Amino acid sequence: MAKPKVGFFDFSSCEGCQIELTNYGDADFVELLNHIDIVEFREAMSEKAEHLDIACIEGSFTRKEERTRLEAIRKRSDVVISFGACASTGGINALKNHQTDFQEYVYGKDAGAAHLQSNAKALPIDGAIKVDYKVFGCPMDKYEFLNIISSLLHGKTPEIPDYPVCVECKRNETICRFQEGDHCMGMVARAGCGAPCPEAGIPCEACRGFISNPNEASLVQVLIENGMPEERARNKSRIFTNAMRSDA
């Protein structure tokens, strides 16, 4: 089997998912390079490739001109993977999607400048092009990414969980945030991360997005029942899932 040519691309994002690739350590990273050829990766190298077997795209689709760039990548790539929360679900960039004044707020009188124009909403990249597989998470889990690459190397559809984070917390015997007097979004959040946040003592913010059929009404109700003011409860799921809410 010829080594597939892989490229990494970044759009509106913090580029943290690409940074995660540098955290495998020497043995794992060098072993990974035995199975894939990284031929394009602006953050680490200057060369460009004509054809890609796999394009990993980080970041959200936020400006009109990005559509052209995305389409060009799609055209020269066999498989497109959205890489991380921003690309897969809109992620944190969508947190302002329900606001109408964000440009004025940040740029004041310059808000009208042409180069500052953004889409009204930050979208996942499948808002612009077809995406074959999604790597969820903010940041993405570097070992889940290895599993997905591994599946693609063998022509197998990657297995990506569609059950909520609660399952993983329970498997870890993590004490539920609600039982600690806190709140959490684990009941509606897609698992696959191994639930590190509740184990570290903070709530799940659903950075991997919602599961397929989130019970949003029950989420609001449970948050209120656990002492959260109503307005905050209604807005709670905006941080990472604003573009996925039923009112998006």
Add this chain to the structure above:
Amino acid sequence: MRKDININVHHLTRVEGHGNILVDVKNGSIEECTWQVPESPRFFEAMIRGRHYSEVARITSRICGICSVGHTLASVKATETACGITITEQARKMRTILKHAENFDSHVLHVGVLVAPDLLGAPSVFPLVASHGPVVATVLRLKRLGHEWGSVIGGRTTHPTTVIPGGFSKMLTIEELTELKEKILASVDDINTLVSTVASLAPNIPVFDRPTEYLAVSSDQEYGLYDGFIQTMMPDGSKERFPVSDYKSVTNEYLSPNSTAKFARHNLASYAAGALSRFNNNYEQLHGEARKVAKALGMESMVCNPYMNSAAQIIECVHSVYESLRLIDELIEDPAYDANQKAVEPLHFGTGASAVEVPRGILFHEYTYDKEGICVGGNCIIPTNQNHGNIQLDFDKLVPELLEAEKTEEEMTLALEMLVRSYDPCISCSTHYLDVRFKK
């Protein structure tokens, strides 16, 4: 010889975020020489409005993947100031160790993966796997160390989980501290290898001096990173300190007369932030082992060659290793150490600002909360934006020098790219925009 040179580097590689270099020389005269940043604006200051104080750091951490520890620390510090919280000494030490972990992690990545190819004449780190295998392996091991060192304290290094307003949601046990200490100690050989490799490549670092104003966090207690005043150092070596709450009068964000971009300046037309600024400002407080490395590299405050920022980063790596070992020992030996320590609760809600040194320089966060603890506004000034003006002024001095030295277009391009890279810019951080002018 009068010549035409046209450099148009669209989306400079081996930096975080997107930047362009535009140089247009017609018949030997410079028509254009610009550093541009076309990064998509992301509107973080708008996003945090309406969010609870406990959520704000989780949001602003996402400004930058590589300095997310620094953004998180700056964010919780500003929130703590706004909420009347004083964290415990134990938490302060733990955060300082975490800060060291981030600087170490980022510096290793920058020097070992992004800058090393320039010094070794390679287009990227990937061909170095074959040609310089053991060095690349050392760098990857040290990168992994930085990641694990930060993760054990912060939960993760990309968007840490445990750092919350008031302290930590989870503290290390004494066993975990001991393990961390042993892990760092076990890497000392690798660190020495990296230092000697950089020392051997130091002659390849271009020589270019342009004295400027250097801005950094400074403290009486330690080499300023996590905590301290804002300090400025002028080319004549004079220093002045300002309280963090005055950050706006120090950064003076302004609109450039030729563009609509926000630049920063203080006493001079521009200032520099980053490892070299810290080195110049706080040289005396470097750990002895780090000063030894500085000596070996022939460096002593003040150094005015911006290309030497990468060397200053290596010196800081050594400092972070030994300072952290010292702090870990203090925590382990503290009989009052409490692995179950809870975060301090807010006393009130108001406005607060903070300054933290991230790998690329001084970072400011400021927030205002309403009486329910809901954020009503914020401001983040990131070091890369503070450096843009200084990069531009470096360009203005360097390009004529290169022309004078009759460098080719390729050599000039490399020299300019290397200059920008040496600042280790982290453009995706850019919450403010810069001027963008595309040359057709």
Add this chain to the structure above:
Amino acid sequence: MSDSEKRYFIKDYDFSSFLNNLMESENLVGPIAKKNKFVFGKINKTEDLRLDYDITILPPKKFFFPPAQKLIEFDGENYRDCIDPQKMVLFGVHFYDIKSLDMTDFFFSEGQPDNNYLANREAATVIGSSVQKISERAFWGSIGRDVKPKGHDGFLTRLGDTGYVYDVTSYKGEALLTYGNFRNATKEEISKAEKVNEDIMHQCNAQLPFPTDKLAEKVRAEFKNEELWDELAEKCFSCGTCNTVCPTCYCFDVHDKWNLDQKSGSRIRYWDACLTSEFAQVSLGSGTSENFRNTRGERFRHRIMRKAVYLNDKLGGPACVGCGRCSTSCTADIADPVGVYNRIMELEKEAEIAARKSQNIFMPRKAMILRAEQTTATERHFTLKMADGSSVHFEPGQMLEVSLFGYGEIPIGYASSPTRTRTFDIVVRSVGRVSKALNKLEVGDSMFVRGPLGHGFPLDKLRGQNILIVAGGIGLCPTRSLIQYILDRRDEFYNFSLFYGTRSPSERMFLEDLKSWDKSPEIDFFETVDTAEKSWKGNIGVITTLFKKKALTPDTRVIICGPPIMYKFVIKELDTLDIDHGNIYVDLERRMKCGIGKCGHCQINDKYVCKDGPVFPFSEIEDLEEAL
């Protein structure tokens, strides 16, 4: 293995050296603290072991059927199994978790035995321990109580601070004796230990208010009631938490994973959860799929059906040990089986109410007199059955309206236990026009009844508690219903005392009952009369004098029924014992006509005695000016 030579005793003083020896020689695992909760984990020092735990987050099945378990490792064409049991001593398992291990042992053994589980199980020595603290949502006291756990090798019962009785049930359990300073247990210690384990069964906060033998049938009958399941699952997140923490859930999914070399890898099974939406989803290719349990209600129903019906058929009882883990862990708080089963039981009542709606609320039904006996000069004791042969359902303390056409209706309390469903008793005192007419009736005659009406004694609050009934005069009639109920279900209650007072021996009722209660070890019965002839051998004095005869604990639940004057004095007495007013229940008497909260006669402030009572917690009415 009940022979007493297999029961040993170890002093508290020797216990930690026993643990130390165990730790040195064995892989010791037991309940340890995780913040303010508990998990089963490795014991590294004796203080780690927390036998005072209430419940662990996950049940012990995780050691035998881990959340992720390698089944096969492969390398190219080569493959091998991964069965590699690790010896361990699993210490401090509560009886309900041992029961759950019995169940998973059965599930993994039936058909083709699954050695991936069974080998791990075989390698473990399981030592049970008595429950020292009860988890808030546990209801093991009322589900499958008759099933004795058997999957353990030994069981430790703590006898206060003195030490532990160690019950050896297998050779593996016997092997541990060498680690500690054990001696044979005395008969007294053995019976104390039995009492400790028996007593705790009555102390769960949560209880199923009905026996579980009919559960499967009743739950099964609601299968098609989609409205019910959608209602129960409305708040469900499909998060699978109830499955994941359940000790008897054992569904799994299997995934293959390659190692980084892309050549070797493993086949791993993971715990799965039927509440999650993808559990029953199959791919139909080209991105489409079919979900066989598509709605929250369907998935919720499946869990309940599986526990209460499908597995019930295999196990002979529900696949639930009452640990309450699902109740505790469910964020939406809908998983609690007690709530679900109660809701299903309520449906029967609702159906009855719905049927009644179309009727005239004053329409009585005919009852035949099977027995009529003049017990005192004024009181006549009837045993009745419904003329149409239907059974009767009521709670002790409820009332019915009894009538004769042309004379009228009067409210009367049931005087027999609802555990006897074919017939019921009432006692009529001749005081007015209706009662006098009724008391002329004989066996074979009929009267007309309407009921049950009102609210009776709160059985769910009385189960598992110390009970005292204070009855004065005719107040024994409604309380007799409760007394019989408790005696019929004696093991569901703890200490049970009855104080009965009358003005004179001639007013004493139910003489045969009094005689049998006096002899019974099941009830501490004390009686007194205000005044009597010399021939009276019993106590003389007002009813409060009986409080000297019996020591009562402050947690006792007290039921008072008698003439109005009696309440004040009895409650004064109870106050000296520090008994909470919320734990005192009074049975009030008022003039009533309709019995259904409409006519207004029995109203006290905003309460209707007939509808809201006649039984009230004293705390609820003590501030009502008109109550007492």
